[in-house]
Amino acid sequence: MSTCQRILYVEDEPDIQTVAKLALEMVGGFTVKTCSSGEEALDEAADFMPDLILLDVMMPGMDGPTTFNRFREQPIAAKIPIVFMTAKIQPSEIAYYKSLGAIDVIAKPFDPMTLADQIRIIWEKREQNVHFQAM
Amino acid sequence: MSISKQCEAQKQLSQLRSQFLKRLPIELNSLKAIAENLNERGFDIATLNELHHRLHKLSGSCGTFGVPALGQATRILEIRLQAWIEDSSVEIDDKARQSIVRDIGALNSVIRTPENHSAATLTMTPDLPSDKTIRVWLIEDDAAFEQELVRQLESFNFQVHFFNSIRDAETAAQFERPDLLIMNVLLHRPSEQDSILLQDRITLKSLDCPLLFVSSTDDFNSRVRAARLGAEGYFVKPVDITVLINRMMQVLEKRRAPPQRVLIIDDDRDLAAHYQLVLTVAGMQAEVLQQPEVVMTKIANFRPEIILLDLHMPNFTGIDLAGVIRQYDEWSGLPIVFLSSESDFDIQILAMGQGADDFLMKPISDAQLIAATRARIERARRLTSLIAKDSLTGLLKHASIKEAADLETAQAQRNSKPVSIAMLDIDNFKLVNDTYGHAVGDNVIVSLAMLLRQRLRHSDIIGRYGGEEFAAVLPECDQADAYRLLDDIRNQFANIRFRHRSHQFNCTVSIGLADSAHFPRLIGTELLAIADHALYQAKREGRNRTCIARTIV
Structure with missing residues (x-):
């Protein structure tokens, strides 16, 4: 089983950035790189080589789904699992993001003290699936 | 971490x-x-x-x-x-x-x-899900009282943090928050008259948790000061701890009550959106319905506790809608309030005849809308709880717990999840009543009720089955977990010290357990009966123990 240590986090709102970074690094012990836009994230991904990308859906300029598709076109980043974060938690919208290929969707606002656990659970679930498919 | x-x-x-x-x-x-x-x-x-x-x-x-x-x-x-x-x-x-x-x-x-x-200013960090211990801060400089209180509160599963002075509590308040604060009004050093001091203590006030006062003096001025500080209780020493804990539970439960659900039906989109906003800001959960045709689906999904209904809408009037809602037994008690600028008394009376509970005149001020809605829902909630709940313990009554047991076992069978059912009976209760009187006996009953509420999860269902007999339905809890939990509660209960005048005494409880995995074909009421047999076995074997039902008797 592979582990999740490095997270690339894409979010335009500085407040939420700080809180999430704190939640992921201090509470969760992850290594986090924050990007404020989709463009920046696309530039940084190859250097940082994250295990997981955490992507806000609604951003000015390039939004989450567009960034997602661009990641999928990058040879290096194409296989990195992506989790969306969104305040829209209609079941149909979640289904839509999953249909794009996101491994899960985290609802905003998130609880800073449990965000890291949420990500670990998502990761473990995925690992089990991958393992299952390999069998 | x-x-x-x-x-x-x-x-x-x-x-x-x-x-x-x-x-x-x-x-x-x-x-x-x-x-x-x-x-x-x-x-x-x-x-x-x-x-x-x-x-x-x-x-x-x-x-x-x-x-x-x-x-x-x-x-x-x-x-x-x-x-x-x-x-x-x-x-x-x-x-x-x-x-x-x-x-x-x-x-x-x-x-x-x-x-x-x-x-x-709701607290920022919700409790970790697995940890539902309630954190109580106690500011008190009377060591003997403090020790006794801490011991008792801990046997009710509260986590107590004790402070000698306000200053210590303030330091701690920079890092954490309690769920409840108990403080002595007049600490022995005359300079630290807390209720006066507290007005200037921003850190403590910003804790935004319920506040209870304990005091050795009982005078009107102190009580007024306490009330002004928003104290939700004032207890004079010597404090009857079970009474104090009862108040703590009431206060905490009030806070934990789910937001009030309001359904707004009005064809004026902007006005409806405005009402929704006003009620949301007041802490309620408000939803707007624009197509009256789907009103019953909406009600079934959202389960509103009140409907605010516009009287005049195109196609259907509010009176039509109220009439439809009242055709369903399940919603015959749902409060319906008309909002209208209709000043014609005859039409108002007609509306009331069609099942409306009240009439509010448009334009209505925001404050009036909030107050009217909130008061109606609170009343409806109180009424429901009076019907279903035992007045002494606030637990479900006999019939409701049986109903809940059947519902939960059916659900468990559908989801192939376990459910455990427990029956509890206070040992030698008649002796307590005969020796100390019924008031003390009631106190013992309330204490066990509170302990159960403290220790069991929110999804568990607890009822007062009869005089000193209780039943608990524990969904998604297997026999081993149920045994561990209930036997621990049995131990805690034995540690609670009751008081009557200068007399102190302890009580014990016997428990019988039955679970769906061992009796897969039985419905809830049948499991209750089997748990009851296990309870009698516990009594026969010498009381103060937990027995598990193994066979159908």
């Missing part, structure tokens, strides 16, 4: 939070200014987009920084704007424009009015 890291994270989070709260008025003002541009320049899409984006950001930050009421209010506005942006065919008239400008401008008042203050 180590405790110190968690503390450090909490500390940094609360710093971020206070920075955010400081910036909040500025942000709201600039939102207001942008919105007012709409009035001057009409609707340009750039301004709409800007507003939409800012509201979206704000809604997210409010959620993360624990200002849920404002977060939801901005979200409602965000959705309204989004509809305009996405669907350019939507006609935006002057009225709609003024309404949204006014509503955005009014966001400011959410953080300003002291009345809403508590709604806007």
Whole structure:
């Protein structure tokens, strides 16, 4: 089983950035790189080589789904699992993001003290699936 | 995660939070200014987009920084704007424009009015899910009293943190928050008269948790001071601890009550959106229905506790709708309040005849709308609980617990999950009553009820089965877990010391357990009967023990 240590986090709102970074690094012990836009994230991904990308859906300029598709076109980043974060938690919208290929969707606002656990659970679930498919 | 890291994270989070709260008025003002541009320049899409984006950001930050009421209010506005942006065919008239400008401008008042203050300063970090221990802070300098209180509170599974002085508590308040604060009004050093001091103690006041006072003196002035500080209880020493704990539970449960659910049915979209906003900011969960045709589906899904209904709508009148709702037995008790500018008494009377509970005249002020809605729901909730719950313990009555047992076993069978059922009976209860009188006996019953409520999960169902007999239904809990939990409760109960005048005594409880895995074909009431047999086995074997039912008797 592979582990999740490095997270690339894409979010335009500085407040939420700080809180999430704190939640992921201090509470969760992850290594986090924050990007404020989709463009920046696309530039940084190859250097940082994250295990997981955490992507806000609604951003000015390039939004989450567009960034997602661009990641999928990058040879290096194409296989990195992506989790969306969104305040829209209609079941149909979640289904839509999953249909794009996101491994899960985290609802905003998130609880800073449990965000890291949420990500670990998502990761473990995925690992089990991958393992299952390999069998 | 180590405790110190968690503390450090909490500390940094609360710093971020206070920075955010400081910036909040500025942000709201600039939102207001942008919105007012709409009035001057009409609707340009750039301004709409800007507003939409800012509201979206704000809604997210409010959620993360624990200002849920404002977060939801901005979200409602965000959705309204989004509809305009996405669907350019939507006609935006002057009225709609003024309404949204006014509503955005009014966001400011959410953080300003002291009345809403508590709604806007909810604690930031919810309890970790697995840990439902309630943290109590005790500020007290009488060591003997403190020791006794801590011991007793701990046997009810409260986690007690004890402070010698207000200053110590203030230091701690920078890093954590209690769920409840108990303090001595008059500490022995005359300089630290707490109720006076507390007025200046911002840190303690900002804890935003229920406050109870304990005092060795009982005079009117101290009580008034306590009331002014928002104390929800005043107890004179020597304190009857079970009475104190009973009040603590009441106060905490009031806080834990789920938000009130309101359904608004009005064909005037802007007005409906405004009502929704006002009620949301007041901490309620409000939804708007625009198509009366689907009213029953909406009611079934949302389960509102009150319906605010416009009297005059195209196609169907409010009276028609009320008539339809009242055809369903299940919703015959749902409060329906008409909102209308109808001043004709005859029509009002006709509406009341069709099942409406009240009539509110439009235009209605925001404060009036909140007060009328809140009071009606509170009354309806109290009524429901009076019907289903035992007045002494606040637990379900005999019939309701049986019903719940059947419901839960059926559910468990469908989901192939375990369910455990326990019967509990206080040992030699008649002796307690005969020796100390019924008032003391009642106290023992209430204590066991409170202990059960403290220790069991929210999803567990607890009832008072008969005099000193209790039943508990534990969904998704197998036999081993149920045994561990209940036997621990049995031990805790044996440790509670009761008092009658100078006399002290302890009580014990016997418990019988039955679970669905061992009796898969039985329904809830049958499992209750089997648990009851196990209970009698526990009694026969010498009481103060937990027995598990193994075979059908």
